[in-house]
Amino acid sequence: MSEILAKYGFLIVPIVKVGILMGLVMTLDAYLTWLERKVIAHIQARWGPHRVGPHGLLQPLADGIKFILKEDPMPTGVDKKAYFFAPFLTLMLALTSLSVIPFGPDITIFGYTTNFGIADVNISLLVLFAITALGVYGIALAGWGSNNKYSLLGGLRSSAQMISYELALTLSVVGVLLIAGDFSLKHIVEKQAGDFGLLSWNIVGLTKGGGGFTQIIGCICFFLAAIAETNRIPFDLPEAESELVAGYHTEYASMKFAMFFIGEYTSMISVSSLFTILFFGGWLSPFPASWTVTHYLPSVIFIPLGLWVFYDGIRYETMLGRLILPGLGAVFTVLGFALFLFSPVNEAIQGPFWFFAKVGFVLFFYIWMRGTLPRFRYDQLMDFGWKFLLPVSIANVVLTSAVIMWRMK
């Protein structure tokens, strides 16, 4: 096994990793829609999806089947090239952006050491920004190619919005870059490791060598700009349904619409990952590295969660629910005990555990905002981007450089 890996590992390992990541992200996307509908429903005192499967857990599957089986009409007068190319481009760029994100520290399997992500590029942050820069085309082309005035307005709005907020997004990261002195996301995370756990992350900036400086301004600017870049509420002007029907994807149905949909959720995941990496220490644990007892935290969370799902599931009203939910609970419980017993696996899972916990919280925050905030007006959106976010991001760059200069003296 290890000989084969040593010889052909450079070819096999990336393919396996891409396969795993694709499966994982598609599942995550599907259940993110479920989570979003559930959370928003509960915010609005409704139940949300609860018919298909227990607690609506099979709803994403039903949605998927619906997307595949639906009729896909093409309106007359569309620009065929742009109309067909746009959804592919959106989905392709969204998935490509995940390829440079490190989900954990390097791991060794069967004597083969590899990075916990698909590609470990030393300009990974720039690659991400390059992909974001190209992301506008999918939406702009969809809007223009559909031969529909609402689509065109949506496409125009989104182009203008993405150009405006890209500046603030890029500038808000410069502070982190100045501290890390590196474009590699892996090194940016490693720079945030320190004796103080979560106090060493860039958002607080108490690193061991004293090279850090709090990036809370950059963090807030990045988050706001990132919401605008992913076209989410309160900045979802490109698809404002009360004004533009559905914006740039008005004329899309079936799988082509699903591609935009999956693309949007995937870019949400990649932006949340980037946010976690830049300001919240990526895969690092929030506790000081010397506290080894916190390594049992995954078990401490999984076992009670599994037991609760089991207990809740055996009383569920439908037969299917009484089968699925206790099964799910049992899986969680067994997983928790397995992590408790097999220490090497537990150590290997620490990085990804914290990474996905943080990303999950950021995604929940996204949904929470959607359930809470109303949409901006278009001129307010532009004013906010150019007159508030951009100056504040530049001020953060100046402040951080001044602090670094002052320390160098």
Place this chain on the structure above:
Amino acid sequence: MISGVLVIFFVLAGLAVLGAVSLIWQSHPIHSALSLILVMVSLAGLYLLMGAEFIAAVQIIVYGGAVMVLFIFVIMLLNAGVEERTNFSKMATFGGVPLALALGGIIAAAIARSSGQLAAPAAAQGALTSTRDLSKLLFSEFVYPFELTSFLILVAILGAIVLAQREN
């Protein structure tokens, strides 16, 4: 000998040439702009192949992203239609065709005279590769040209604002 690098080079170079030809061939401005994006992105790939990572990323961010988005935005905003085809003008027949042939001849001669070896990656020649080296040079040796360029861009921005504000 066909190595992996050479194959990637020919794919990227082919895409760039294809994009450039398609840019002229397409009758709709948006399709032409899209072809130009293909050229930009293929060029970025070629830079990457030569070991200039930073330039490659900046090529996509600035040219592929910012500049071309502006092009597309303007074309969409003006709602420009399909362009009209005209016959060859006299200028093109007597000036353009010989010039194009001459350029083709020069390129062909340059290829024929070369040793058939691919240029080594920039790193091997001791040139700048890392962003750190590049920025050090930019802010020490070339600081005056850099600052002058920034000043020029600032003037252009101010000019644009003045022109836009004139009507009020």
